[in-house]
Amino acid sequence: MNDTSLPIGFNTQTKGVYPIAATPFTADGAVDWDSLDRLTDFYQEAGATGMTILGILGEAQKLEPEESREIARRVIARSRVPVIVGASSPSFAAMRSLARGAMDMGAAGVMLAPASNLRTDEQITSYFDTAIETLGDDVPWCLQDYPLTLTVVMSVPVIAKIMQAHPSCMMLKAEDWPGLEKISTIRRLQAEGRLRPFSILTANGGLFLDFEPERGSDGAMTGYAFPDMLVRLDQLHRAGERDAAHDLFDTHLPLIRYEQQPGVGLAVRKYVLMRRGAIACDFQRKPGSKLSATGREEVDYLLSRLGRKNPSARIA
Incomplete structure (x- = not known):
């Protein structure tokens, strides 16, 4: 596939910040369409380069197929930046339906992850051949690792x-842990001409964005609830302002770490998004x-400390 045929x-060569979007629900579990519109605007106003929806953070596995399609339709129609749609599914038919439908919208x-039952290298490569x-x-598409x-x-x-094998794969979403040496190895192979170019955006809640x-990463694709910080951090790195980038990262690190708790990480992230309006x-x-x-009190405390250290992160 020739890059000139792709959506801008x-x-x-994609760079910048593609936040992984949450899916907002009402207190009775219905999709909150008004909040979805507000969240779409929130990411764009933060300066996001693009958006990624219907991922793990977006609770995609808990949605009805009709809900997934309507979420994709609504976000794509409202967004002024490129939207990547998570299309991973145990069913290739369902994967194709959502992916082709999203592209038509x-x-x-789209973003694709390997099925969780895959174990051998041959199983993994064969899976993506079929996909x-x-x-x-x-x-x-974007390959999620x-x-x-x-x-x-x-x-x-x-x-x-x-x-x-698949030139249509434009990007690697790199979230192995540890993953720094993996990024370096990939970039070295590319520099030596042994691997074709592709974009690398990183995740892991932003834990290693320092x-x-x-x-050699090109930016971030993660769900940290301060996408404006991710954008500023990306700008500082690109400007070569290493100390300023690390200083900004350090002020957010306690909350980033708290968000990464297994089991309650999504609850923390959605609570902060709610606190931010x-x-x-x-x-x-x-x-x-x-x-x-107690957990809410701890998050509120972290937010208050963050606001004191970084006035732009202050929450009323």
Whole structure:
């Protein structure tokens, strides 16, 4: 696939911040469409380069197919930046339906993760061969590498084999942990001409965004509830202002770390988004977690400390 045929903003040279969007629900579990509109605006007003919807953070696995399509339609129609739609599914037919439908709506591309039952290198590469055959090689896509949650370990040689076999893959969402050496290895192979170019955006809640750009990442694709900070951090890295970038990162690190707790991380993130006025309610569909009163007090304390250190992060 030739990059010139792709929607602006999503190609092998994509840089910047693509926040992973939450899916807002009302207190009775229905999709909160008004909050979805407000959240879409929130990410754009933060300076996001693009948006990624219907990922793990977006509770995509808890949505009805009709809800997923309507969320995609609504966000794409409202967004002024490219939108990547998570289309991973145990069913190739469902994957194709959502992916092709999203592209018809104007999505910039889709994100695909390996099925969690894959174990061998051959199983992983064969899976993506079938997935792209099903979707069509005219659909630009992002490869999600997230072994901590998906339990599928993709080595650099496996990623390289997938990238070489499928030119329609524009981006690697790198969230292995630890992943710094993995990024460096990929960039070295590309510099040596042994691997074609593609964009690398990183995740893991932003935990390693202090050093990932220095290793060769092109930006962030994560759900940290301060996307405006992610944008500013990206700008500082690009300007070569290393100390300022690390200083900004350090002020947010306690909250970033708190968000990364297994089990309650999404509850923390949605609570902060609610506190920031981006969504009306922090409800999660079952199975989901909920912050205790003590947990909320701790998050409020972290937010107050963050606001004192960084006035732009202050919450009224």
